[in-house]
Amino acid sequence: MSERKPRIAITMGDPAGIGPEICLKGLRDPALYAQAEWTIVGDRALLAAEVKRCGLEAILHRVELVDPGVLHGHTVQPGKLSSECGAAAVEYVRVATEMCLSGKTDAMVTAPLNKEAVTLSGRQFSGHTEYIAELCGAEEPCMLLSNEKLSVVHVSTHVSLRRATELTRERIIRTIELGHEAMRWMGREQPRIAVCGLNPHAGEHGLFGREDEETIRPAIEEARARGILCVGPTAPDTTFLDGVRGKYDLVVAMYHDQGHIPMKLIDFEQTVNISLGIPIIRTSVDHGTAFDIAGQNKADARNMESALRMALRMARGRIAEARAATQAEVRR
Incomplete structure (x- = not known):
């Protein structure tokens, strides 16, 4: 060709x-x-x-x-x-x-x-x-925001917060895979991915909710088994700082504002919206x-x-x- x-x-x-x-x-x-x-x-x-x-x-x-x-x-x-x-x-x-x-x-x-x-x-x-x-x-598109400092992909976007908490393992795995593929198209051969938890402190081992341990962690383990370099569930309040400092290439956010607010603070003028799926x-x-x-x-x-x-x-x-x-x- x-x-x-x-x-x-x-x-x-x-x-x-x-x-x-x-x-x-x-x-x-x-x-x-x-x-x-x-x-x-x-x-x-x-x-x-x-x-x-x-x-x-x-x-x-x-x-x-x-x-x-x-x-x-x-x-x-x-x-x-x-x-x-x-x-x-x-x-x-x-x-x-x-x-x-x-x-x-x-x-x-x-x-x-x-x-x-x-x-x-x-x-x-x-x-x-x-x-x-x-x-x-x-049927299941998702949104990725990207700038020169960091990228974030969302498990859910334009739905109510109540609906956004209705996580499924399959949706999380697919979001991780789509983000991984997009980063490869951007030139990251093996992107480093952090997957945020849903609850404060990623649930604190079940103290603040069971979703992180029962749904998000098994999804991460399955993504790892498929050859994707990802960690988590990580505490959302520190994950983006770690990403900006170079620890991660991509963050997986569980819902719209969890990803949008930090990305727009990081670099509003240069952040690009990308459709995946x-x-x-x-x-x-x-x-x-x-x-x-x-x-x-x-x-x-x-x-x-x-x-x-x-x-x-x-x-x-x-x-x-x-x-x-x-x-x-x-x-x-």
Whole structure:
């Protein structure tokens, strides 16, 4: 298999938010642009207007544009919630997902959409991760957050805390395995993984709950038996500090806030959201639509650039893995 550039799709997000602006600003670095073939899925007229507003005329010549035409001439008011924009944002995600599933692209990067705007369009919607998983026919997606200092994968995300405590050994093992695979695509051949406990002090040997000993520990032992380097259950209040200091590459969090709060404190601007448990690579910014500054050329695109670089890194890792598998098959 000859070396080739990864092909990566970027969804524009909610047209009334900062998505159009950060999609363009994220590709300002010529060195980043040169490493892949980029496609923006969004509204052509709106992107052209954003180019003029931000002085980024050269960017549109660097990328391919795919415009599904879903706005139908609707006038977009920056910063204003609307059902039309919510519906358009979801359609951009659907188109990019289909591009990945068909092999036209190797990965996708999503700009932020607004859940309230999507709901106004008449669709029940809990988030990007769940919607993309539905399109892919994947039943148990999970979320990984990653920056240069640490990565964290979540056993549960957008569910109530009560539901999040209903752990199963199988779900924990699968989350560990998915995190391990993702870290390998990022270049960590044998990632060091810490698995957090659910309760304070990882249950203190049953004093603060039985879940850590009865469910989490057996899952860790099974993951170890499958060749994964992982430890735990570890006390959540010290695990992230140990990770930042270099002891671990990946932390497995049991629920949304256990992982999100420390990661956003560690490095909010550079933390990237990655969907696992689906057959495609999808990364995203880890912030919202910022309606208060939309259309004003004030958006900071550092998080988008990090998401683009992560998609590129993972796509390269997956392509290299496929190439190695093909070469091994030929040698047989």
